[in-house]
Amino acid sequence: MPEEPQKLKDLPILVTGGAGYIGSHTCKALAQAGCIPIAYDNLSRGHRWAVKWGPLEEGNISDRERLDTVLDRYRPQAVMHFAAYAYVGESVEDPGKYYRNNVVGSLTLLEAMRDHRVKTLVFSSTCATYGIPSKIPITEDHPQNPINPYGASKLMIERIINDFGQAHGTRAVFLRYFNAAGGDPAGELGEDHDPETHLIPLAITAASGHVPFLEIYGSDYPTPDGTAIRDYIHVTDLAEAHLQALLYLLGGGENTAFNLGTGHGYSVRQVISAVEEITGKAISVKEVRRRPGDPPVLVADSRCASQLLKWHPRFSDLRTIIETAWQWHKSRPVAMELQSKK
Helix, strand or coil: CCCCHHHHCCCEEEEECCCCHHHHHHHHHHHHCCCEEEEEECCCCCCHHHCCCCCEEECCCCCHHHHHHHHHHHCCCEEEECCCCCCHHHHHHCHHHHHHHHHHHHHHHHHHHHHCCCCEEEEEEEHHHCCCCCCCCECCCCCCCCCCHHHHHHHHHHHHHHHHHHHHCCEEEEEEECEEECCCCCCCCCCCCCCCCCHHHHHHHHHCCCCCCEEEECCCCCCCCCCCEECEEEHHHHHHHHHHHHHHHHCCCCCEEEEECCCCCEEHHHHHHHHHHHHCCCCCEEEECCCCCCCCEECECCHHHHHHCCCCCCCCCHHHHHHHHHHHHHHHHHHHHHHHCC
């Protein structure tokens, strides 16, 4: 848990995308730390049932009038900004959608924050801003050369936030995630995207027999087994990093970026084998072409987060990630029933 929790007692925090996967886990962590999380979400990709620890305000980040209403009502002391489209493949196929929502929407949010004198921001960024890395593990000072519109949109937002810092005093932390995965250890939340594009829930779905096979996108990468390697970080650890980032800013920390990962990468085939072992079920696979915009290897150097945020992942070994995702998957019918009633 974060240090100095008294700083967070009864603190109202606006959480854009608070009904989404990482946003909802962070709302839970905020509430446990004493904050009042206000989830702001248009529910296009988030879920009403995932908002359990504070109010839900429906709206788009591009809707300035709605943002003004919510900011007036709750007077948040900080914003955690998750709301974004986040499918790499979709961003390649429809870049305008990503620049309009992610960039223009974030600009609207920042202007609303400026006018309501909300100066503290924790921004959900991504390792996709780095593009194809020239060295592994990736440090925060690695050149940012995104190779897909999703990563480019996040890099643009980082630049805009920095400019707002210079002009308007906005103070921000950029959290560059690697591969978010897993489910709430208490079983209250989990990953539920439509469509689902992340490897671990797709592998679990295949292991459960809900689909006939799992597609492996690319088996000719320059890696030991030919499949892409990624650094998986548990969603609960990500949520805790947001609390630590908030405390860092409240304590006078400078605007900066932090990588969030474990420093260990696993190939697609290694993840599939681990899912088979934990579920006790075989997975049929089909090898297909690489997806555009996918680098061969992404592994984080997260020493800065460890040193400055005092952040240390607790749930991010691969086995715990898959076990919590598997437990969530088995409980999903209950969650879906709750969703249908709301």
